[in-house]
Amino acid sequence: MAEHVMRQGSVSMTELAETFGVSVMTVHRDLDLLESQGMVRKFRGGASAQASSVFESNIAYRKTAQTAEKEAIARHVVGLIEPGSSVMFDDSTTALAVARHLAEVTPLTVVTNFLEAIRLLAPVPGIRLMALGGEYYPTHDSFLGVACVDAVEAMNTDTVVVSTSAVSDRHAFHQEQEIVLVKRAMLASGTRCVLAVDHTKLDRVALHRVAPLEAFDIIVVDSRAPAEAIQRLRDRHHRVDVAEVTEP
Amino acid sequence: MAEHVMRQGSVSMTELAETFGVSVMTVHRDLDLLESQGMVRKFRGGASAQASSVFESNIAYRKTAQTAEKEAIARHVVGLIEPGSSVMFDDSTTALAVARHLAEVTPLTVVTNFLEAIRLLAPVPGIRLMALGGEYYPTHDSFLGVACVDAVEAMNTDTVVVSTSAVSDRHAFHQEQEIVLVKRAMLASGTRCVLAVDHTKLDRVALHRVAPLEAFDIIVVDSRAPAEAIQRLRDRHHRVDVAEVTEP
DNA sequence: TAAATCTAACGCCAAAAAGTGTGAACTTGT
């Protein structure tokens, strides 16, 4: 239903009800849900698509996008992690995909500011979990702010895995200030830094520069990335790993 | 079933199965659960009660004990909190009871290292939630250690609510080192400190002293506390609030 | 090795939860 609203840009309640063969009441309920997730905007009589810039940073959307690619990248990244070492990662959905596989490389020390990952890893035996505190941001379901940056700076981990919303030939980018600060702190506190981004992030920019690509030791992309984009990164002497996407 | 094991001290699988009229398989499953919660110990053929000192500090046990008293105390403590102010609390079940009522005094800034409270408060509108990071301890479901102490020391809140496992005439006590350090840091960073303990904690001691009672501005106990115990605290010039227990 | 005990896998049943529609009451805009 979200997709339908996206395509049309703006739709009326009754139209949606007929399209999906459900009652108007159900449309209301579902739309309320999508609105609370920041995916659409409701107005009297219908709903319209949310400006892409705002919902692209939205958790509900991000979780459903490029899942196959993220899964592939996650499997590859996990292969880079040594059992017994320590890993820090940020509040990206790509990192969450990595977290789901971390039980395979125990024992492990895991550090993150992402609440969903904390929920996921808390009960896992063999994982020593360190949470990065800070102010809770519902839109990201993570802890950010000065407190978080301080907490990151007080640590050092063997591997840092971060993802950013855009990557050009020279820099990684993100649209939000608070997140940028945390990612930067993470990069500074990792012995080895991994940038994990799916192909939709390549050759794009966003408001803030997070760091030059030199700050990363390995860049992991999925196999749907254009060969020439990969080549361009390699020409700049970056190590680029390509994770094979299996699912459709 | 836990109670049965406690009473008997040690019971065989088949005996438990017959007593409760269930299959041996079910006994196994339930006992595995109790064991993972630290309530009992399993051995081949049966199970035995866990030493009381270890399970009294266990979350699963603590959550079921003195719920009516904790509820009463929580209601009282919430009454002490001003909307718009900031509150910090620790990983005690008493504090959790307080957390359940915090939605009533929004807007509010809440700081805690207790994961269950974080889960509970994260979706609540009107509450600005700050998490204290640190190493995750499954037995307490909270974040402790140096990182947590550092995080606490970097903050200051209007009200600090802590609970301890034992309170004598002069001091508050707790049996675990890591928790003691965090509680002490919290006491140092609160403008006003509240000690919230149910009557079973009074006139008892535990391994470590957390702080002298002078460190607390208000001591809240439930109405089942012996009058003479309350009087003794008041004789020492402590402010003692008594929360009326309503339920049986 | 044999008996006893434990674990894993599957299927069944009941309880809980989620989703849906209806009609009434309430809001909003013209």
Add this chain to the structure above:
DNA sequence: ACAAGTTCACACTTTTTGGCGTTAGATTTA
């Protein structure tokens, strides 16, 4: 003021979850 739109409360259906027992295979103990 009226009509369209929205929300609420309730009942109903479907789906999901949780608990339990049976069987079969693995593990342990004597």
